Amino acid sequence: MQKKFEQVLMPVATKIGNNVVLRSLRDGFLIITPLIIVTSMFLLFGNFPIPGWADFWTGILGKQWTDWFSAVSNSVFSFTGLLSCFGISYAYGHNRGLHAVNSAAVAIISFLILTPTSVQAGKKSVSAVETVFLGPNGIFLGILTAVISVEIFRFAVKKNWTIKMPDGVPPAVSQSFDALIPSALVVLFFFFVRIMFSLTDFDTAYNFIYSMLQAPLKHVGNSLPSAALYNFLASLLWCFGINGPTITNSVWSPIFFVLSQDNLRAWQAGKEIPHIYNQQFIDMFTTYGGGGSTLSLLIIMLTICRSKRVRELGKLAIVPGIFGINEPIIFGLPVVLNPIIAIPFILVPVVNTVLSGIVFSLGWVPLTNGVMLTWTTPPIISGWLSTGSIMGSVLQLVEIVIGVLIYYPFIKMLDNQYLREEKAAEVADVDIDFSTV
Amino acid sequence: MKVIVLLDQIQAGLGGKEKADTELGGKKLAMGAAETLAKDLAKKDGSLMATFYCGTAYYQANTDLVQGKITRMCEKMQPDVLLVGPTYDYPDFSRMACEVGLAVQTGSKLPVVAMVASEKNTELLSEFKTQLDIIKMPKKGGAGLSDAIDHALALCQLKVAHADRSEFVSQYCY
Numbered sequence A: 001m002q003k004k005f006e007q008v009l010m011p012v013a014t015k016i017g018n019n020v021v022l023r024s025l026r027d028g029f030l031i032i033t034p035l036i037i038v039t040s041m042f043l044l045f046g047n048f049p050i051p052g053w054a055d056f057w058t059g060i061l062g063k064q065w066t067d068w069f070s071a072v073s074n075s076v077f078s079f080t081g082l083l084s085c086f087g088i089s090y091a092y093g094h095n096r097g098l099h100a101v102n103s104a105a106v107a108i109i110s111f112l113i114l115t116p117t118s119v120q121a122g123k124k125s126v127s128a129v130e131t132v133f134l135g136p137n138g139i140f141l142g143i144l145t146a147v148i149s150v151e152i153f154r155f156a157v158k159k160n161w162t163i164k165m166p167d168g169v170p171p172a173v174s175q176s177f178d179a180l181i182p183s184a185l186v187v188l189f190f191f192f193v194r195i196m197f198s199l200t201d202f203d204t205a206y207n208f209i210y211s212m213l214q215a216p217l218k219h220v221g222n223s224l225p226s227a228a229l230y231n232f233l234a235s236l237l238w239c240f241g242i243n244g245p246t247i248t249n250s251v252w253s254p255i256f257f258v259l260s261q262d263n264l265r266a267w268q269a270g271k272e273i274p275h276i277y278n279q280q281f282i283d284m285f286t287t288y289g290g291g292g293s294t295l296s297l298l299i300i301m302l303t304i305c306r307s308k309r310v311r312e313l314g315k316l317a318i319v320p321g322i323f324g325i326n327e328p329i330i331f332g333l334p335v336v337l338n339p340i341i342a343i344p345f346i347l348v349p350v351v352n353t354v355l356s357g358i359v360f361s362l363g364w365v366p367l368t369n370g371v372m373l374t375w376t377t378p379p380i381i382s383g384w385l386s387t388g389s390i391m392g393s394v395l396q397l398v399e400i401v402i403g404v405l406i407y408y409p410f411i412k413m414l415d416n417q418y419l420r421e422e423k424a425a426e427v428a429d430v431d432i433d434f435s436t437v
Numbered sequence B: 001m002k003v004i005v006l007l008d009q010i011q012a013g014l015g016g017k018e019k020a021d022t023e024l025g026g027k028k029l030a031m032g033a034a035e036t037l038a039k040d041l042a043k044k045d046g047s048l049m050a051t052f053y054c055g056t057a058y059y060q061a062n063t064d065l066v067q068g069k070i071t072r073m074c075e076k077m078q079p080d081v082l083l084v085g086p087t088y089d090y091p092d093f094s095r096m097a098c099e100v101g102l103a104v105q106t107g108s109k110l111p112v113v114a115m116v117a118s119e120k121n122t123e124l125l126s127e128f129k130t131q132l133d134i135i136k137m138p139k140k141g142g143a144g145l146s147d148a149i150d151h152a153l154a155l156c157q158l159k160v161a162h163a164d165r166s167e168f169v170s171q172y173c174y
Helices: A002-018 A020-046 A053-061 A065-077 A080-095 A100-114 A136-158 A171-178 A180-198 A205-221 A224-239 A244-268 A279-285 A291-303 A308-322 A327-332 A339-361 A381-387 A390-428 B034-043 B056-061 B063-077 B091-107 B122-128 B145-160 B166-172
Strands: A118-121 A124-127 B002-007 B025-027 B047-053 B081-084 B112-117 B133-137
Touching: A002 A020, A002 A224, A002 A244, A020 A065, A020 A080, A020 A136, A020 A244, A053 A065, A065 A080, A065 A244, A080 A100, A080 A136, A080 A244, A100 A136, A100 A180, A136 A180, A136 A205, A136 A244, A171 A180, A180 A205, A205 A244, A224 A244, A224 A279, A224 A291, A224 A339, A244 A279, A279 A339, A279 A381, A279 A390, A291 A308, A291 A327, A291 A339, A291 A390, A308 A327, A308 A390, A339 A390, A381 A390, B002 B034, B002 B063, B002 B091, B034 B047, B034 B145, B047 B063, B056 B063, B056 B091, B063 B091, B081 B091, B081 B145, B091 B112, B091 B122, B112 B122, B112 B145, B133 B145, B133 B166, B145 B166
Parallel strands: B002 B047, B002 B081, B081 B112, B112 B133
Antiparallel strands: A118 A124, B025 B047
């Protein structure tokens, strides 16, 4: 059974894991993640979920204090499309063996070529760029522009369509001339793309990509089956030793990223938050203590299990587990290639996904605000901060308890097996004394 | 076929990086990741004789002592083969496995098989691959772990049976 699963899963997982475009998407989002986390903190401080918080700081700092914090958060959240284009083109260029900086520069220029540069102000047309084109709604255009521009650039470099400088010319100058013809080709391509779209009803590439690609994918991604499938696959792959989220994020991260950004913009603007399923939903309300929601498993290991091995591992792994690190459990229990633990390891995140989906749909907990907390933020705190409501923490607590109940019979099976081994070992004295050699 | 496996503190289920000072020790049973190996060994009419474990920092501070003690303990317990790893792409554990493996192979007549991932271990592999049979395995979270374990155990069997393994080694080892 396990072998059959592996035979089916392995080639697909390897293919997705090794696909250079998908890998670059994942790596590209990781490049901008630190900026999102840092600026999220400013956004969170400006909108902390405590009654009277804003008035308290207005009393101390004056009315303009929210503008100071917004300036920082807007520097990233109003430009996530442009930043995605930068991160992904940098990663894709690097993964394709090009100068990553050149790749990123040419992609950003391509993105800006496609961006409308005039704004209607009354009867006058003003030369300006609206942030709506550069923000969350432009993320998919940013992704496509990044991949296509780098691919054209690479094509020209591969064909050796470069201007070679004589020896003795400084490398920086030589590199600049190397990029001349490939860059020209990319710019020319996007020049024609812009003209082409202006001749259609879409008017801009932005309108075309948003309505034909981003909006439908958002619709598919923002659903219970999508979130449940994400967690099912991520956990299933871990059971075979494959880092599941690395594979699933390659496919889902652009969609979840856009959905989170939509929520964040709505929350920031004080509007109704639109999406249930997004990155925060996955990170904060489906797994606790790392993949497989192993915090629930750790609680039983510490409190109910009796074998020394399981209890000791529980003690050692509980603190990292609270902060979402479960490496000691994955390899030390182990979870990897362990058919007994595989069942709850897959089941618990899926059950959490379904339960959270229902609870959010019923409005019992406010939807996640899109603020990206670091993945090490412990549950209970993360539930409160990501929803602005103590009900978020309550939901997390309930799901941790449900996880305990699901894990219980399986870990007890393992615990009993270890206990038998330990009892036999007591009689047989299994400790190896290295002081004798 | 009786196998002893050498693991670091993470793979032995004795904690994370913070437990790298774990002293050399061992138990005559399967610990942590060795549990999977023991099950696969049983399918091949083999058995896991013992799990040796050592924290990577402890090893680095006591290299000669650990190598000597493991070599002498192997001679005393007389397994058919010593399996060092699976080390994944943990560089410290990979170095410990290769160095201890080579020390045991040189210092005793015991056959040794190592399991190391190429990621983060390029220099280490070029240093040891001609002296030690090192099975190719995926990095942490990579695809193909189960196959790599199968290959490692198959190589153990070939070594114990003193069979020709040149083709096997050229296919599955570095």
